[in-house]
Amino acid sequence: MKKYSLFFLMIIAYSCTNDTFSDGIKLESKLAVEGWIEEGDVPQVILSSTIPINDVVDSTNVLDHVIRSAKITVSDGETTEVLRVKSDDNRVPPFIYFGSEITGKAGKTYTLKIEYLNRIVEATTCIPKSVLLTTAAYKKNNAADTTGYVFIKFDDPVNEKNYYQIATRIDKQEPIFVPAFYGNLDDEKFNSNSIAMQVNKGILLFPKTKFKPYFTDGDLIFVKLRTMNKEAYDFWNSWQNEIVNSRNPIYPSNTSLKTNIKGGVGIWAGYGQSTILVQTPPKK
Template sequence: MSKYAYILLISIVTLGSCKVKWDFEVEDFEPKIVVDGWIESGNVAYVCLSQTRPLNSVVDSLAFSEIPIRWAKVTVSDGQTTEVLTGRIDTDYTPPFIYRGSMMTGEPGKTYTLTVEYSGQTVTAVTTIPRPVPLSDIKVTRSADNDTLFQISAYINDDSSEKNYYKFFTRVTNKEGRFYSSFLGTIDDAIVKDSQTAIPVYKGVHFTYTTKFIPFYSIDDTVQVKFTQIPQHGFDFWNSYENEITNGQNPLFPSNTNLKSNVQGGLGIWCGYGVKMYDLIVRRDCQE
């Protein structure tokens, strides 16, 4: 097991107060800044910040409230303009704090540099927003195993002459306040044979479920699907994240290695997304 684990604000589990005895010392532990940041085409930058914690630390309500970094200087630059992001409470995230831009919006093809300064530490990361790619089709069909559940299938209009990576996010608008990473929704275009290849778009995963996670949709769900093209470092991060999930491990505490990262001096991800949005309503008569 890794000596230390880091906590990403993309998904936080509310843990009960407990303390486990570990067989290593943590006197030399120095916290690192953890970044979960993104900038989308046509939207401003968003950044969540936290710090690493030693595995033997107590996680109770007080410690949980101290997870987010609230007093950092967070800047984003496109090489010509630099914007300082503003931190604010946002109850759609857990813990409920996020840094947000207000003026600079993402443009496909541009490169964006993130700089975070906090408590004597400086971390940086660079990303580029790929061009948005439209789907050739997206449809809702009844699940083969349950006539009260439904699945979404997407058909990607991939350019076979270049290497591309894609990422799906979903939001059930009548149940969720924000988008979540679609379960197994990170796509290498090697699996896209042509525009007739059906790609399942499962419900987004978040770790505050109190019941068993079901990746399908229910009747009357209003679903927003965010289909994005991402750079390779975004694919590497999300692919390693999903490997932790599919291996049955808690992605907050990777067992052997940290998740892939493009953050210099810290951990986490700063990623650009070329976005196309789709709105769907799950109706009883949705079927082949």
């Protein structure tokens, strides 16, 4: 069975530079959080500890840093619930905390509190209003090609500040939505409120296969347009910049990925969302 990971945060040494490690200083591991709540869905959190930069990073070592016994509490200001943990063999790491009482709603604020051993980690986020993804279509450069790209259209609301992330998931191949390459968008850079753009397939770290930015005939593709706040945009944009600048995003070379986690590293994000299913031609 294939297992998938986006980055994951436990393998990122956020506050460290090359100079720090050349001096032989051993830094204390931090709690690493990847948490989110989408409009219409429950809160979910993946929790781990950071791996020292000089350690071997693979799917086996990652398991040693997974945290399954933390108390994770989410509140929307009215309801407070403690998340439960479950296994998910399609992911690396294969454990995720999830809720059942709280459902994401646009305009609401959500607080996260993590208690583990003698540590407390906290964060706050909100869910922006969703923006409708109006069309998504699979197109090829030539009819004889067996590969192509997805092209989408949406209207950026006038007189509103919005940050976006485009993500895709290939049915029966990917159990998670993967942020598209160059898929983090700030509407300040739009020339028009009518947006039409190509979507490039995103990068997964596990399994370690050659990156291909295109889609293939036979793929059933879910395309998602997420809205997010500035903190989430800054986090994902810093991740994107590591990849674009040919750095290893597992080990940011001279910089730290952005974070909104107090007492730890990572991201706690609320997302609005709109999703369209794209059917490609059958494989020949």
